[in-house]
Amino acid sequence: MMLKKIVLYGLLSVLLLITITSCGSSSNIGTSYPTVNSEASLHKPYVLLISLDGFRWDYVEKYKPQHLSNFIKNGVSAESLISAFPSKTFPNHYSIATGMYPENHGILSNIFYSNKKNKVYSIRNRETVTDGDFYGGTPIWMLADRNKMVTASYFFVGSDVEIRGVRPTYSKDYDGKIKNETRVSQVLDWLALPKKQRPHLITMYFSDMDDTGHRYGPNNESEIKKALFNLDENLGDLFAGVKATGLPVNIIIVSDHGMAAMSTANLIPIETIQNDSLFLAIDNGSMVNIHPKDGVEIDAVFEYLKQNEGHYEVYKTEDTPGFEYLPKNKDWGAFQLIPDPGYYFSNEKNMMLLKQNNISTIGVHGFDSENKDMHGIFYANGPAFKKEYTIPSFQNIDIYPLICEILGFEIPNNIDGTISNVQDALNPDND
Known part of the structure; x- marks a missing residue:
């Protein structure tokens, strides 16, 4: 049925354009964005960047889902994808989008305190999530915008935000209730648009493996396999639909982080640490940022925290293990609390709910890359990539x-990433 539907796309492309550009408040197409590809962009290939949130590096090898396995066999795979520290969803998606460490793009974690705005950013607060002032760097869709290329996104961190006045040409405000089938159909609709309006860069997002990993833990084989195989069917439909377009689409599949099993008996209640008269504590589970209050001596805060250590260590921010660089962004705070291996910060309400529901194991992430459970995936397939090839x-x-x-974009010189680390994945015969 999916392939029959695809055949009709070319005939209905004009109607689809009308539908997409008038589909209501959940979509975006603004006059400040390029709604028509430049002549140069018309001749560029296509990139479809897919994020599978929480997809651990070893899931495919362990469970062998049909469509992803075939995709990898005919393309490039990395042994794993290394997340930035902390290995949390928002900072790592935005690192993928900008080529920068959280230190430099500004989204330090899922929750952090902004000194500039004197406000706590939280992924649970839609007001802060959609405030473009928090987002630094140049997201890839913004760079495409500067190159007069039409772009689209069906959920990706930062894509539903006006960042210095720019969003993707077509985008959706995040709604986790939207089914995967709807997301797949929309991407295929975008690829069916007339070539002048057709996006050459598309990003999309699926949360299935993260949702399941958190709820059941990554070692619950029956639940992980069930979620993985359902997602694999959605991806199979997407792969078939993209192939049927006949377009030179390069599909890149990534994840933001992996997942580790955590005993609920080893959760540390943040309430035992908080002291509102001395400091602000920002809890991200795998680390707690400590911001001393104005007028409070920093050394006094450090000594207070050291005296109360229990299954965690207190570090001055510049001495904190896990960072790939010397952290200097003051939004980290003066100190970091890092749980001992096998422990994680939480809150008493959440811990009580877990106990009431007899949940003994959950899945967590956020730790540094020394823990390989935090590693994600990189798979790529298309004319730009080698076939049956593995990179480190x-x-x-x-x-x-x-x-x-x-x-064919000029690579900005202010990013942290480098092409030399992934150049070997590219097909040298592809022009």
């Missing part, structure tokens, strides 16, 4: 220059 693990900041290389 690399950092997710290198995906940005890779996309630049494929689309």
